[in-house]
Amino acid sequence: MIGLLSHTLVGQTVQAPATGCQVTPGKVTGLCQAFNSLHIPVEYRTILPLLVLSIGALVLLVISAVLPKRSRPGLYPLLTVIISGLAAGASVFQWIDVGNHAATKAIGNQIFYDRFSVLFMLLISVATLFGALLSDSYLQREGLDGVEAYVLMLLASTGAMLMAASAGTIMLFLGLEIMSIALYVMTAYHRRRAASGEGGLKYFILGSFSSAIFLYGAALAYGATGTTQFDEMSVFLARTTLPNDGILLGGMALLIVGLGFKVAAVPFHFWSPDVYEAAPTPFTGYMAAVAKAAGFAGLFRVLLEGFHSQEANWRPAIWLIAVLTLLVGSVLAIAQRDLKRMMAYSSISQAGYVLIGLQSASSQGTAGALFYLLTYTFIIAGTFAVIGLVQGEGEARNDLGAIRGLGRRRPGLALVMLLFLLAQAGVPFTSGFLAKFYVIAAAVNRGQYALAIIGMLAAAIAAFFYLRVGLLMYSSPEVDETKEPTDGAALAGLRPIPGFDTPREPALSQGPGAVAASSDGDGAVALLAPPEGRVEIPFTVGITLAVCAAFTIFAGVSSPVLDFAKHATTYF
Amino acid sequence: MIAALLATPQPMSVHLAHASAWAVFAVGAVLILSGALGVVLLRNPVHCALMLVITLFGIALEFIDQSADFLAAVQIIVYAGAVVILFLFVIMFLGVDRRERFMREPFRGQKPLAVILGLITLAEILVLSRVGNWSTGQHGVAGDLNGPGENIQKLGQSIYTRYLLPFEMTSALLVIAVVATVVLARQQSRAPSELTKDEQAGVAAAAADKAEAKR
Amino acid sequence: MTVPGAWYLVLAAILFGIGATGLLVRRNVLIMFMCVELMLNAVSLTFVTFARMLNDIGGQASVFFILVVAAAEVVVGLGIIVAIFRRRPEATADDLHMLKG
């Protein structure tokens, strides 16, 4: 990063005596023939948000080294918020800048500077901002505060931005690794929760497996086209008839698998519930938004740019994956009793809708998918904010019972949560409805009626568990301990939640929460009774919730956000 | 290095080069496959790590055979020199240098299915390539590989121009690695409630001592 | 120089298959991880071979990045493994199945 800054200076001074050979954007057949120049133009404005985040991460590290340990609680999150705010501002600047100039390739043609990538830069900046806001109180509660979480988060966002802007498989791979490796560590961040470590390791093993698959796909695509750059690929494929397109298609399939893993599409989703449950709650929210968005950005880049001409070949594959993702996600979510796990399956199901948008392979589908991802960022941040509040110290209570009676304990919180749930269920006047509507309409416009109907069917199934959680919040929190402690409480606790089998053992955590939970009493009653005590809403979380809720409604009833997404469908 | 010399075609010894290229390939292939099978089949993790080294050497050999001199060197230095050493260190550190315990598979079909899937995947890739027909792309997009100049120079040229941004961004990766190590290796701090009774007593006693000393 | 590229590529594919199979059959986490390295090396070999066949430096440059990423991945991966298995070195990947369902 710092090297990048110094590079231009060095490059200019060490310029070779041979005839200059400028790199011009749009030139398909690469650079120069021989050792001419080590100078390439570095257009910093094209990677501005990314620079802000990565340099910010370094600044944080330096500050933490200079300041005495734990000198100021809240300093790092504050700085992170400022940094990601700046990054968001930078993306807004970029949006205007791209509007004024044409979209280009930049920095050795490695990234695309178009509205598609700028939209993701903004999305990722905002998700990072929320991540920092939510992490602060959580990490303090869990005694995990320190600079590392924020540095990792900023760097993961850097990687995600690189993925979204990448103009070739190598850049994509590097962004993917930067993001993933940081996320592995973030998953395993909660040192006292055994689940956290387990989830981190599982994520890591499966993630590196899928990275290897992705990379093999990149290699095969390279062999088939002679390049790793998407635009060069598509130009080549458009004008050439391959004698054997097997390697090309094989590479495409492997790339789909590798990226499908990142977006948790079925059948590459197995990691996701475990990791969502394992990761510290604010990180889960961050991950659900950023990793998914970046993975989809990669998929769009690869399939709609690189393999544009192979549409007829990949659309059926994506069709099948989308159907599986929609159905498996919603059906499995119903059987869950852990809030975070349920949200994991829910998020799998939501990915299915984005896949519908991708499958449409039209600008309407892309707009729908982008809008979906953008609004989902806010919804999921808000949802996990609430989960983080109700779960209590040590993540003791992630089961559905923890949210019972929230409507009485914190009416405002419950109302906001209800809004997020309704938005995920796709109820009109929330952003979720428009998002679903748009992707399904895109599918219908491409004549994909079956896919559209399956999408609606999945929504109908999914509404069941969203509404179930919603009503659970408004069911009675008081479990009458004096009167019929077994029957009454068991009924009250269990019956409103149809489809439950025996409650899961609570001892997921080794922390104090587990002790508290098991000492509470015995069996199902103690487990499902809502936690005692008042749910405190820290200021930062409150702000996040307010913003997310406002956005969810705003994007649901008015058009600017959708227009925004529509403008972002123009690729380079 | 002999292989490297031999691999460079000299007008004088075309036939020799031909034969030697095949020989190098064959040796490399044998090393690679035997090493890989060793990693998968041997019980002792230490042996596995050593077999991994053999594979890595084989790969380096094939790199040299295909005029990727610099990469071959890096392969040896980074992989054999650092990565495998790290593996060995961790194996020793954790004390897992013994045979894998016998345990019932949680899922009975795991091993046969794994082998079948591996074979199927391999077969599919070979079918896709029709075994002999792999490369269909255009030539020299990112710059020529052959032609005048050293391999390392051309590689450097490429990395510092066309691949400048990825190259710079690897630094982010390294920062993450550093921070991750700090996070993961840090002594686990426990909340007061998690301490055992003895430890709590110890903490209390220490506090009392401190108070005493102050007075 | 006359060994056809296909030979190398088939060799790489076999290596990739062995690596993938190894990851699926071994239960020692460290060895599973070594199998990932095997797969990555197969990819490197594929890239280098394609680079030679296409007379293109890009493939070699890609391998360079694979090496860097692999190194970083190893550091982090081993870090996670150490953090988890420090307390119970006997454990294998199969011992981690608390999260499920």
Place this chain on the structure above:
Amino acid sequence: MNAAYIVLALPLAGALLLVFGGKRLGDPLAGWLATILSFGSFAAVLVTWLTLLGDNAAGNGRLIEKNIFTWLPVAGLHVNFALRIDPLSMTMALFVTGVGSLIHLYSIGYMRGDRDYPRFFFLLNLFLASMIVLVMANSYLFSFVGWEGVGFCSYGLVGFWFDRESAAVAAKKAFVTNRVGDFGFMVALFLMFNHFGSFNYSTVLGTASSGLLGGHATLNGTFATGLGLMIFLGAAGKSAQIPLYMWLPDAMEGPTPVSALIHAATMVTAGVYLVARSAPILHFSHSSQWVIACIGAATMFFAATIACAQNDIKRVLAYSTLSQLGYMFMAEGAGDYTSGLYHMINHAFFKALLFLGAGSVIHALHDEQDMKKMGALRKYLPITFPTFIIGYLALSGIPPFDGFWSKDDILASAYHMNFFLWLAGAVTAGLTAYYMSRQVALVWFGKARWSEARGDSAHAAVGNDPAAEGSTVAPGGTGTEEAAHAPHEGAHGEHSGRPHESPPVMTLPLIILAVLSTIGWLINANFGGFNHLEKFLEPVFPTAIAPAIHVATNTKWVLGIITTALAFIGLFAGLRTWRKVEVPALEPAFLAHGWYIDEALAATVSGPIESGADAMAYELDARGVDGAVNGVASLITGTGRQLRRVQTGYVRNYALGLAGGLAVILAYVAARVGGA
């Protein structure tokens, strides 16, 4: 015309106030607030309606749209949410808010002392707002918003006492069944959007009508059938028609005012409204009209037979509701939308009356719902009794009460369509009179069985004495066994166990509804120029869409007389059978004379009906349809549980899954090599 906004604003404001300040307002105040706002809404509808009447310009077809806001003015999807004020929506809004307000009022008394008093009124107000959106929306999409809203409120209110297991199960069943219907609605929405490019009633129906009037159809018959059937699937879900009806009887787990408001008078008529609204589309598809008529007729007959064998006072009424909704759909299938709506309004009056009366009884007997444990209540509930009887006569189709008139119209239209539809309707009319008489006999007449039910042996002995017959019974003053979660504990604590009349706040709505049930038929009587409703609705159902149905006057008279005769027979049979069978000591002289008749009735009518209905209820119903609904739910949950097993927790299994997916997708591309 700005009153139109107030119609919607008031209940919405009420819901908002109650969700935030409901707890602070406390027990009676929250209810009063909701009720006042609800009445305000009714008043606003009245004003709007009068303005619409005054707006006599013939050109605009009596249609006014009041924009609320425009949603997403972007290309491709331009939806403005507006209130559509036309005769149909006004008709609906008038009775929805009117009946709704009365039930609000009633609930103030009924729900006294419930733990969740404010939540109840919050849901009621929200329900009212949603219902107003549903009927007054200007587009299918906006209606769908209200549609989902009422569904949500219904779900919340059925499961209001969620700590009763049956309530939670019933709520679940209602939800699942309704989702099936909603799915139909959603598919219809997309079909519509794809074909017309809009959801607007004006655009969609206008296009449909214009094609019709222009001579050549703009709507392909197959498409219209598909669309019509999808709309009807949605309607069937909400209005509980076969095969999606099973949730409604179970929904009686909710508090009685909810049953009256949502599951009898208003929400279940949403489907009737939707089908009526879509009349121009349905006109293109005779097959879908036939489907609607036949399903309506089947539900009508089927539900009536089941009602004959129910012992729960509310379940009888619930099945009766199903049956009456069947009448309405049959009318709509026959193309006689006006009669369907006419019957819907009348039904709202008398069924709400009956439910509220039943609630009053239940209230009086401390949550006893088993009719076999009632009897002889007429002396204790001096206001409820006569009003209930009026509702009973109206439902049974006895002239001059309003049920008779609308049923008569429907049957005439059914006859015009097909003789067997009429036959089914006529037989059902007889059955209706029969089961209602049975209910009346069991609840109001006969012996006071509620004292025995208390298990109080002393009073049971008194009760067994034929001479005592209710009047002298002093029911058990002690040991009233409330259910563990009895909702009215607080309110009842001070009362003795003796049945008592409900407070005025509850009886007043009964009286008003009774009056309406008596004179309600005047809105569309078939003679003397009294057909106000028909004339009022003329712009919505022009003859091009709903051709006038001509049945010769003589035929009409014959049909009417036959039906009425059947109703009287049913009435007579029911009363005789059930008064006799249960209370042998009553009127011994009469017994001596009528013994054969009773026996014969019991053997020929009651017996077979009873056993047949039993069979229907328990075999086909519980196992078949009920099973299917639960089956879908448990299939999904079961699949979910099975799939969970795949998520074993072993990372290597996950990797195996990943590799499996890889192999499959590689196989797929291998199959496509060279293809594209």
